[in-house]
Amino acid sequence: MVLPAEEGRLTTSSVRVLVATAVPVERDAVAEAFPGARAQVTRPGITLHRPPHGPDLLAAGVGPALAAASTAAALTAAALDGAPYALVVSAGIGGGFAPHAPVGSLVVADEITAADLGAETADGFLPVTELGFGTVTHLPPAGLVGAVAAATGARAGTVLTGSTVTGTAERAALLRARHPRALAEGMEGFGVAEAAAAHGVPVLELRAVSNPVGPRDRAAWRVGDALAALTDAFGKLAPVLTSWNPHDD
Ligand SMILES: O=C(O)c1cccc(C(=O)CC[C@H]2O[C@@H](n3cnc4c(=O)[nH]cnc43)[C@H](O)[C@@H]2O)c1
Numbered sequence: 565m566v567l568p569a570e571e572g573r574l575t576t577s578s579v580r581v582l583v584a585t586a587v588p589v590e591r592d593a594v595a596e597a598f599p600g601a602r603a604q605v606t607r608p609g610i611t612l613h614r615p616p617h618g619p620d621l622l623a624a625g626v627g628p629a630l631a632a633a634s635t636a637a638a639l640t641a642a643a644l645d646g647a648p649y650a651l652v653v654s655a656g657i658g659g660g661f662a663p664h665a666p667v668g669s670l671v672v673a674d675e676i677t678a679a680d681l682g683a684e685t686a687d688g689f690l691p692v693t694e695l696g697f698g699t700v701t702h703l704p705p706a707g708l709v710g711a712v713a714a715a716t717g718a719r720a721g722t723v724l725t726g727s728t729v730t731g732t733a734e735r736a737a738l739l740r741a742r743h744p745r746a747l748a749e750g751m752e753g754f755g756v757a758e759a760a761a762a763h764g765v766p767v768l769e770l771r772a773v774s775n776p777v778g779p780r781d782r783a784a785w786r787v788g789d790a791l792a793a794l795t796d797a798f799g800k801l802a803p804v805l806t807s808w809n810p811h812d813d
Contacts, residue, residue: 579650580642581619581805583798584635584756590656591623593791597798607641610634618802619653628678628725628755635759643763650810651708651766654756655798657790658723658771659730659749661740665773668789670718670797671748673769674709676702678754679724679739689742702757704768705813711804712768716797721747723769725754731780739777749777766810770797 585591591613595602598618605612605620613621620642624634635652642648658671665671678700682691691700713720722745730736730749740746753769760767774790775781 579805579808579810580647581651581653582622582635582638582642582649583619583653583655584622584624584631584638584752585654585656586624586626586631586750586752587656588623589791590794591621593794594619594655594798595621596795597802607637609637610641612638619805620649624752624756627727627751628753628758629727630755631752632755632759635756636762639759639763639765648763649765651768651805651808652756652760654750654753654767654769655794656750656752656771657774657787657794659775659777660771660773661736661746661748662776662778664721665719665747667773667775667784667786668793669773670716670793671723671771671773672709672712672716672718672720673704673723673748673753673771674706674720675722675745676704676753676757676767676769677722677724677743677746679726679743679749680728681754699761700754702754702761702767705766705810707813708766708768708804708808711808712770712801715800715804716770718770718797719747721745723747723753723771724749726751729780730777733778736778748773766813770794770801772797 598615772790
């Protein structure tokens with residue numbers, strides 16, 4: 565249930581946490597792990613859902629650009645409200661690289677990497693860093709990644725972000741050749757991480773695998789199973805987030 569209230573502060577954790585999903589159904593799957601009536605908090609450009617004992621939840625939009633814009637809006641609003649977030653979690657369903665991350669499994673990013681941010685050249689792909697710009701990778705706090713993996717059973721590895729869902733075996737193989745530690749692919753993690761980095765806030769990415777990365781086969785997607793895995797994971801994550809001390813990581 566959602567209440568149109570503006571009141572209520574995060575009371576579970578010692579740290580204020582923002583969970584950014586792409587779409588409302590993912591947000592609601594996370595919310596199921598935090599029972600009670602959710603307050604709905606509107607700020608410029610965004611609407612947050614706030615369970616009584618849980619993190620702030622944001623359906624930030626599909627793709628890295630909208631996810632970054634929405635996450636930045638939430639971070640800015642919280643800072644201006646005098647209650648900044650100490651952690652941002654990018655969460656949702658994702659593609660898993662077979663056989664390393666099977667459908668239904670969880671992946672926590674120890675590295676969040678933009679897979680398609682760069683230039684195609686005759687000699688292959690060059691990331692923007694080799695063109696002299698920006699960054700293509702963000703590293704979540706290692707201690708927190710380990711604690712999340714231990715609590716949820718998630719595999720830890722690289723999670724790639726792209727603006728285009730991979731749809732062929734050739735592209736999947738190319739991505740794994742470029743990123744041998746890649747376990748999963750999503751469309752938002754790097755955008756969320758860029759916004760968090762701009763605010764000096766650590767980031768985490770958790771993906772529940774709904775489909776294999778590779779040839780497009782919508783009939784094989786197991787979105788319901790992945791959403792259930794996401795709910796289950798956040799149920800186990802709550803005590804991890806509560807006890808996490810950013811200064812120790
Ligand atoms: O029908 C399609 O081919 C198609 C094309 C673009 C997007 C979709 C979606 O269902 C939304 C993707 C949404 O879910 C995440 N996601 C899930 N699986 C993958 C994947 O294999 N590769 C990348 N992203 C994936 C993503 O983060 C989006 O939020 C369907």
